[in-house]
Amino acid sequence: MTAEARLGQVANYVDERTGAAAWMKKNLQKVFPDHWSFLLGEVALYSFIILLLSGTFLTFWFDPSQREVIYEGSYAPLEGIKMSAAYASTLHISFEVRGGLLMRQIHHWAALIFMAAIVAHLMRVFFTGAFRKPREGNWIIGVGLLTLGIVEGFLGYSLPDDLLSGTGIRIAEAIIQAIPVVGSYLAYFAFGGAFPGEAFIPRIYTVHVLLLPGAFLALITAHLMLVWYQKHTQYPGPGRTEKNVVGYPLMPVYMAKAGGFFFIVFGVIAFLSAVASINPIWLYGPYTPGQISAGSQPDWYMGWLDGLVRMAPPLESHYFGYTVSWNILIPGLIVPGILFTGMALYPFIESWITGDKREHHLLDRPRNAPNRTALGAMSITFMIVALINGGNDLIATHFDLSINQIMWGTRFGIFILPPIAFVVTKRLCLSLQRADRELVLHGRETGRLLRLPHGEFVEVHEPISPEKAYLLTSHEQAPALELPEVDGRGVKRAGAIRNKIRSRMSVAHSEAIPKVSADDLKEIEH
Amino acid sequence: MSNEIEAIKDPGLPAHVHRKADHDPVAAKRAERQVAILFGISALGTLLLIFSYSFIPDDVFIFIPVMGEQNAHQLGLGLGMAISLFFIGMGAIHWAKTLMPDQEVIAHRHEFRSPDSDRKEFVQAVKDGAGAAGLGRRSLIKRSLGAALGLSALSPILLLRDLGPLPGNELEKTTWKAGTHLVTDPGNRRIKASDLEVGAVAQVLPEIEDPEHRHLSDIAKDAVLLIRLRPDEFNLDADRLAMTHEGIIAFSKICSHMGCAVALYEQQTKHLLCPCHQSTFDVTRAAKVIFGPAARPLPQLDITVDGEGYLVARNPFSEPVGPSFWERDSR
Ligand code: HEM
Numbered sequence: 001m002t003a004e005a006r007l008g009q010v011a012n013y014v015d016e017r018t019g020a021a022a023w024m025k026k027n028l029q030k031v032f033p034d035h036w037s038f039l040l041g042e043v044a045l046y047s048f049i050i051l052l053l054s055g056t057f058l059t060f061w062f063d064p065s066q067r068e069v070i071y072e073g074s075y076a077p078l079e080g081i082k083m084s085a086a087y088a089s090t091l092h093i094s095f096e097v098r099g100g101l102l103m104r105q106i107h108h109w110a111a112l113i114f115m116a117a118i119v120a121h122l123m124r125v126f127f128t129g130a131f132r133k134p135r136e137g138n139w140i141i142g143v144g145l146l147t148l149g150i151v152e153g154f155l156g157y158s159l160p161d162d163l164l165s166g167t168g169i170r171i172a173e174a175i176i177q178a179i180p181v182v183g184s185y186l187a188y189f190a191f192g193g194a195f196p197g198e199a200f201i202p203r204i205y206t207v208h209v210l211l212l213p214g215a216f217l218a219l220i221t222a223h224l225m226l227v228w229y230q231k232h233t234q235y236p237g238p239g240r241t242e243k244n245v246v247g248y249p250l251m252p253v254y255m256a257k258a259g260g261f262f263f264i265v266f267g268v269i270a271f272l273s274a275v276a277s278i279n280p281i282w283l284y285g286p287y288t289p290g291q292i293s294a295g296s297q298p299d300w301y302m303g304w305l306d307g308l309v310r311m312a313p314p315l316e317s318h319y320f321g322y323t324v325s326w327n328i329l330i331p332g333l334i335v336p337g338i339l340f341t342g343m344a345l346y347p348f349i350e351s352w353i354t355g356d357k358r359e360h361h362l363l364d365r366p367r368n369a370p371n372r373t374a375l376g377a378m379s380i381t382f383m384i385v386a387l388i389n390g391g392n393d394l395i396a397t398h399f400d401l402s403i404n405q406i407m408w409g410t411r412f413g414i415f416i417l418p419p420i421a422f423v424v425t426k427r428l429c430l431s432l433q434r435a436d437r438e439l440v441l442h443g444r445e446t447g448r449l450l451r452l453p454h455g456e457f458v459e460v461h462e463p464i465s466p467e468k469a470y471l472l473t474s475h476e477q478a479p480a481l482e483l484p485e486v487d488g489r490g491v492k493r494a495g496a497i498r499n500k501i502r503s504r505m506s507v508a509h510s511e512a513i514p515k516v517s518a519d520d521l522k523e524i525e526h
Numbered sequence: 527m528s529n530e531i532e533a534i535k536d537p538g539l540p541a542h543v544h545r546k547a548d549h550d551p552v553a554a555k556r557a558e559r560q561v562a563i564l565f566g567i568s569a570l571g572t573l574l575l576i577f578s579y580s581f582i583p584d585d586v587f588i589f590i591p592v593m594g595e596q597n598a599h600q601l602g603l604g605l606g607m608a609i610s611l612f613f614i615g616m617g618a619i620h621w622a623k624t625l626m627p628d629q630e631v632i633a634h635r636h637e638f639r640s641p642d643s644d645r646k647e648f649v650q651a652v653k654d655g656a657g658a659a660g661l662g663r664r665s666l667i668k669r670s671l672g673a674a675l676g677l678s679a680l681s682p683i684l685l686l687r688d689l690g691p692l693p694g695n696e697l698e699k700t701t702w703k704a705g706t707h708l709v710t711d712p713g714n715r716r717i718k719a720s721d722l723e724v725g726a727v728a729q730v731l732p733e734i735e736d737p738e739h740r741h742l743s744d745i746a747k748d749a750v751l752l753i754r755l756r757p758d759e760f761n762l763d764a765d766r767l768a769m770t771h772e773g774i775i776a777f778s779k780i781c782s783h784m785g786c787a788v789a790l791y792e793q794q795t796k797h798l799l800c801p802c803h804q805s806t807f808d809v810t811r812a813a814k815v816i817f818g819p820a821a822r823p824l825p826q827l828d829i830t831v832d833g834e835g836y837l838v839a840r841n842p843f844s845e846p847v848g849p850s851f852w853e854r855d856s857r
């Protein structure tokens with residue numbers, strides 16, 4: 001019997017027991033648009049699966065306990081040293097379990113790539129406007145996954161109980177402790193008493209291997225079901241409309257590509273783990289609160305937070321014998337809280353500004369939404385400045401600067417550079433739009449020169465293809481909202497200030513270089 | 527909107543271009559062979575992994591250009607695994623790209639919004655349901671339900687109460703008392719002023735009965751840094767100067783910012799630097815913050831010597847050490 005016939009039998013078997021034929025038929029022919037940027041979310045998904053597999057492997061040997069033991073393993077420099085069972089078991093995984101070090105490195109590299117893929121995926125969704133109706137819910141799930149990812153990564157980093165990770169926990173404790181009114185209570189509850197105690201690592205272990213992975217699975221499932229049900233967005237172009245999806249069917253092309261891509265991601269992570277050492281905890285030694293290693297660094301996805309904490313001014317207030325540590329609260333809780341809330345709400349903010357409540361399935365080219373693209377560039381700039389300050393000690397030694405210079409540079413930079421990035425990006429988008437307009441009107445420069453009868457040289461322009469012309473002009477250019485400040489009877493409307501803000505933002509949002517219409521082209525021909 | 531001016535027309539999907547393997551059996555056969563070779567390379571990777579696992583001891587090092595000395599066992603395992611996985615992926619994708627249909631297909635998309643009649647009935651059903659329950663009218667029920675739900679949310683919070691003891695004023699206390707000896711860490715030996723040369727730094731802890739079982743939670747508050755300067759190098763008021771002994775000044779080693787160990791001492795500038803967020807403290811001016819996010823100086827420990835010349839604390843710390851917290855009365 002051929003492979004086809006055998007698979008056919010399986011399909012029959014399944015249908016006779018579930019009656020799923022109609023549903024399966026439709027879904028196996030489900031169409032997926034193809035574009036490299038649609039792979040970013042897949043990288044995140046596959047890294048998560050790799051985290052589940054490698055993490056489970058680690059749990060077989062990892063001992064999440066802060067019980068004190070004396071090291072007797074094969075790593076000679078630490079022999080006879082007192083340490084927690086967690087640290088000793090991580091040394092055991094690294095030195096005695098064959099493949100254990102590889103798995104630790106795979107787990108850590110997969111975590112870094114998981115976070116990088118989520119961030120890149122989120123940027124793709126943002127800059128192309130894929131978060132617009134009806135996909136606001138999936139955007140919020142995505143922001144949730146990003147936030148949980150940061151927490152999960154931090155907890156994982158804290159598990160081995162080496163000097164670096166213990167220092168990270170100390171800082172987390174200080175943030176909890178700084179919360180007004182209940183801070184010291186929360187810290188005592190989290191740590192089962194005074195820091196560091198013996199309760200914290202067993203507790204975060206449960207969160208790291210059970211609670212959050214469960215939450216990830218639930219959120220990822222919901223995320224993918226929504227993508228499935230709402231169908232994927234697609235980039236604009238000839239033949240692609242709001243009413244169709246152009247791409248490859250799930251079976252076999254998409255399955256083969258996606259399945260193959262999983263192995264490629266896994267292979268690349270395994271390769272990185274084979275050749276690039278990461279978190280060599282045996283070099284740091286066990287955690288003790290009286291010591292520290294110079295150049296303490298969190299993973300990159302925490303670096304921006306560390307950078308914000310580093311640049312905060314030394315501000316602390318005292319009210320009636322109580323203390324409020326602004327130097328911790330502002331960079332550690334308030335600013336991240338505002339950033340992430342703003343990010344989660346952005347789809348609703350944008351639709352409020354534009355008044356656009358329609359469904360969108362065709363993506364925007366980033367240049368055609370200059371305001372949004374500029375806002376994205378501004379946020380990225382903010383994060384990069386913060387991240388740079390998070391590595392100020394490393395940068396200082398590498399580039400021969402002083403930490404003071406970098407600190408002061410970023411303290412000003414965090415306020416000055418993001419607005420500059422906004423303005424520059426917006427101008428850039430508009431000039432790209434202008435270039436598109438030129439291209440449609442006058443065609444492509446060929447580099448060939450032509451000598452006119454009176455001696456002047458002109459460059460020959462070649463008209464672009466109708467496909468290209470359509471791509472460059474198919475986007476919509478909505479005018480700004482008209483929000484009169486007074487109603488029909490000349491009475492000032494309620495919420496006048498809100499309306500004013502809204503109409504200002506709407507004007508900024510609709511700024512554009514007029515795209516070429518068919519009439520413009522006709523005019524040129526004459 | 528764009529409906530007033532006529533937009534450029536959609537020319538439709540570009541025509542499909544066939545690949546060589548679509549009509550040339552030789553090319554198709556070649557593609558098939560390429561896919562098989564990729565899967566074959568993957569199998570070799572698995573063999574490398576098995577070989578490294580079973581036969582390369584974990585203390586063999588080999589030299590690899592650019593990377594330097596590498597542990598052969600680890601490298602063999604990692605590369606074997608990488609090759610074995612990566613080439614399965616390459617094979618599958620090459621298969622999809624060369625031999626599976628590459629004609630794009632078009633599916634239709636429908637607006638998610640249901641027809642108006644359905645929506646009307648749906649909304650009506652919700653309203654009817656709410657009306658039948660009397661949600662609008664029976665405000666007593668609504669309010670008491672709200673209150674009950676709110677109260678019931680307290681129970682999980684209450685049940686979490688035993689996660690830890692109440693802090694009381696523990697955050698404000700350390701082991702240091704008047705007369706506690708300073709002992710070296712590590713080593714646990716009492717020290718004399720003469721053990722410390724001018725310019726030197728030492729970490730000390732309070733002497734306790736059972737130093738073998740010193741709790742990390744105690745070290746997290748008790749760690750103290752001794753620094754010896756020439757007495758004329760200080761720039762202190764009389765009270766603070768009296769807390770030093772022969773040029774030896776003692777500070778809490780726990781950063782007043784977020785509690786890292788303030789471990790870097792710069793002899794030239796006499797600055798203490800915390801590596802976590804670079805708060806910098808001036809030793810000559812009672813650890814005044816001169817840079818970074820810390821808002822308070824490091825608490826100073828009042829020290830002197832006992833009859834035999836060993837360093838002791840004359841007083842406990844006069845303020846809580848470590849990061850701030852709400853109840854801390856910092857004045
Ligand atoms: C999004 C998901 C996850 C992220 C971002 C993540 C991240 C991390 C990180 C950065 C470490 C430190 C690794 C090191 O350098 O030693 C770690 C350790 C660990 N993780 Fe995860 N992890 C995730 C999921 C999981 C899952 C699902 C499990 C188990 C079912 C798991 C089990 C462990 C264990 C046992 C350790 C400690 C062992 C060691 O550090 O060697 N992790 N995790």
Ligand code: FES
Nearest residue numbers: 781783784800803
């Ligand atoms: S903990 Fe010392 S500067 Fe932040």
